[in-house]
Amino acid sequence: MVRVLELEVSADEIDPDAALFGEGLGLDSIDALELSLEVNRRYGVEIKAEDERNEHIFASLRALASHVLDHRTK
Incomplete structure (x- = not known):
């Protein structure tokens, strides 16, 4: 996630229970799309927008x- 989204934090700085959006990690809808594409590519899990x-x-x-x-x- 850190590499794909080019986050300015290291993986060990991310609280696994913190919100990904808003006040948490601060991701946005573009980040969600990029993350969905990577999850699909890497693990074969399709996450549809709807x-x-x-x-x-x-x-x-x-x-x-x-x-x-x-x-x-996969």
Whole structure:
């Protein structure tokens, strides 16, 4: 995530339970798209923009990792 989004923090500085958007890590919708594309490429997990679970999936790094673990095909 740090590499793909070119974040100015190191991976160990990211709290896995902190919000990814808003007051947390501060990601935006473009970051979500880039992250979704990388998750699909790397793990075979497709996250569609219209998926009503996206708020939960992208709630935190831990939530995203859990979703990927549950749905990965690669």
